[in-house]
Amino acid sequence: MITIKNESQIEKMRKAGALLHDVLEKLRGEIEPGVTTLHLDHVAERLIREGGGIPSSKGYEGFPYSICASVDDQVVHGFPNKEKLRKGQLLSVDCTCLLDGWQSDSAFSVVVGGGNDKNQQLVDVTERCFWLGAKQAVAGNHLGDIGFAVQSCAESHGYGVIRDLCGHGIGVDMHEDPNVPNYGRPHRGVTLQPGMTITIEPMISMGTWKVWQEDNGWTIVTRDGSPCSHYEHTLLITDGEPELLSWPGMKVSEAFREGME
Numbered sequence: 001m002i003t004i005k006n007e008s009q010i011e012k013m014r015k016a017g018a019l020l021h022d023v024l025e026k027l028r029g030e031i032e033p034g035v036t037t038l039h040l041d042h043v044a045e046r047l048i049r050e051g052g053g054i055p056s057s058k059g060y061e062g063f064p065y066s067i068c069a070s071v072d073d074q075v076v077h078g079f080p081n082k083e084k085l086r087k088g089q090l091l092s093v094d095c096t097c098l099l100d101g102w103q104s105d106s107a108f109s110v111v112v113g114g115g116n117d118k119n120q121q122l123v124d125v126t127e128r129c130f131w132l133g134a135k136q137a138v139a140g141n142h143l144g145d146i147g148f149a150v151q152s153c154a155e156s157h158g159y160g161v162i163r164d165l166c167g168h169g170i171g172v173d174m175h176e177d178p179n180v181p182n183y184g185r186p187h188r189g190v191t192l193q194p195g196m197t198i199t200i201e202p203m204i205s206m207g208t209w210k211v212w213q214e215d216n217g218w219t220i221v222t223r224d225g226s227p228c229s230h231y232e233h234t235l236l237i238t239d240g241e242p243e244l245l246s247w248p249g250m251k252v253s254e255a256f257r258e259g260m261e
């Protein structure tokens with residue numbers, strides 16, 4: 001069942017999103033060669049708790065950490081560990097935070113220490129896929145419009161769109177209806193309405209879209225070992241542009257002004 005959020009619920013989701021955004025920006029600043037993903041996990045948990053929130057990934061269906069840290073061919077749900085990050089690796093950080101009973105969910109990818117043009121292009125295109133999808137996330141449009149926009153962008157670069165995982169509704173629960181696929185056909189699927197809160201989260205592979213699950217029961221990797229990038233925000237559907245709940249003040253039109261198109 002898709003729930004429509006009222007103004008006071010939305011206000012709480014804004015606060016959760018603001019905290020999460022702050023935490024992720026600080027994590028970004030920590031990433032450099034030599035740092036471990038377990039360190040990032042500890043920083044995330046501390047910052048979320050200091051902000052009065054709960055790292056809601058930790059314990060979610062048994063997931064043991066506050067962030068998902070997915071490196072290179074890991075798509076999502078990577079376990080933070082004690083290995084030192086190396087220059088040129090592709091790292092995705094995905095985090096969910098619960099504040100005052102409401103969830104926010106956001107992820108970004110970076111090339112550790114820079115210096116890897118192929119990985120950087122994948123990261124840039126994945127963000128571009130996100131913004132093109134977000135541009136379609138307007139009341140009256142359909143979920144298929146979002147998926148089509150994401151898929152068209154990724155495939156025009158020869159990249160693969162991961163199909164086994166999707167964006168999702170979000171609110172009191174981390175995962176609510178509807179599923180928000182990163183592929184689709186225009187005018188198909190659920191019609192978007194003001195007050196719906198969803199995530200858009202392209203997971204884009206340099207090669208195949210086919211994936212395996214690792215033996216830990218969580219981590220998803222590309223079957224051909226090619227690197228994968230992930231980018232995610234929590235959005236509120238409105239009559240106009242969506243509001244980026246996990247990036248206060250940011251506008252979709254602003255992203256395009258900054259050279260995304």
Ligand code: MF3
Pocket residue numbers: 056057058060061063067068077094095096105106201232
């Ligand atoms: N943040 C993920 C998402 O985008 C879900 C994390 S699963 C968890 O949907 F187990 F890590 F919580």
Ligand code: CO
Pocket residue numbers: 094095096105106107232
């Ligand atoms: Co997420």
Ligand code: CO
Pocket residue numbers: 105167168199201232
């Ligand atoms: Co999500």
